[in-house]
Amino acid sequence: MRSGRYQIRWIVSIMIAGLALLAATIGLIRPESINAKSTGRQIFDKSTARMVVDMTGRSVQIPANPQRILSLCTSATDTLLALGQRNRLAAIDQYSRIIPMTGAIPVIGQGSAISREQVVALQIDLAIIWWYQDDAAAMLETLNVPVIRLRSARAAQIPAMIQLIGQITDCPSEAGMLSQQLETFLAAQPTTPANDTTRAAVDLNQTKVFLELYGPYKTAGGQTYANDLLMLAGARNIAADSTGNVLFSPERLLRENPDVILFVDEFATVSDYAHRSGLSGVSAVQHGRVIPINRYWLVAGPHLPDAVAQLRQLLEVRH
Secondary structure (H helix, E strand, O other): OHHHHHHHHHHHHHHHHHHHHHHHHHHHOOHHHHHHHHHOOOOOOHHHOEEEEOOOOOEEEEOOOOOOEEEOOHHHHHHHHHOOOHHHEEEEOHHHHHOOOOOOOOEOEEOOEEOHHHHHHOOOOEEEEEOOOHHHHHHHHHOOOOEEEEOOOOHHHHHHHHHHHHHHOOOHHHHHHHHHHHHHHHHHOOOOOOOOOOOOOOOOOOEEEEEEOOOOOEEEOEOOHHHHHHHHOOEEEOOOOOEOEEEOOHHHHHHHOOOEEEEEOOOOOHHHHHHOOOOOOOHHHHOOOEEEEOHHHHOOOOOHHHHHHHHHHHHHHHO
């Protein structure tokens, strides 16, 4: 009987010792190490990390020298290439494929729907996303990927965006020169878009334009980059009285009677407008001023002056 009691006490002692050892072992393991092991990712060296403030005002700790950048923003992709940082672009989303010279860069999703497995496999160490992509941000942060959010919803925001990307990639001089060129360009324009809710006086002699985006009657209203672009090109956006992206009706389009209709190439054809009910009376349709525009020229980025020049050329068909 006594030997049985000793045996029980011995077993209990062994179990307590084992639990103590396990607790001590767990205490030695840092939480981030567990997370890194479970995700298959190695956390960047925090001792050499830098702190930057993104365009939503968030302070973000990023690697000292990020080399495997994921861009979910066409604006960021275009800017990285303009700054000569092509070698840092490890992956993009499908929308960035419209940017020239991206053919060899892996695509790992579309918009916020990106592949978790490919983020890990490509060893992404920094992601640049749009300010509203909360789902993508949440997923990336579970993989310990620092996330920088951008805004380029207005022409006036582009210089600051370029400077931020220059800061991230440690090429502030190149970014500073590029952003200064854009600021000089914007300041020299006779119809510089307002940076707030004020609107420039309407010039009744300007070409009236309807810009159809990525579906029938979808267009950009006031306080948008597309509206700024039309203003800089010397056009009057017939949707400027609305705010943000809006859906026009055929009746309103007929009533506004634009001189020119621009549409995003590959999302419609010139003949589509001739066959749409009620549009035969629109001046642009009657006079054959329905014109496709390359999607690239609608990207808010460092090539804004070139985009304005392209738009001006297209609008010359009015004369």
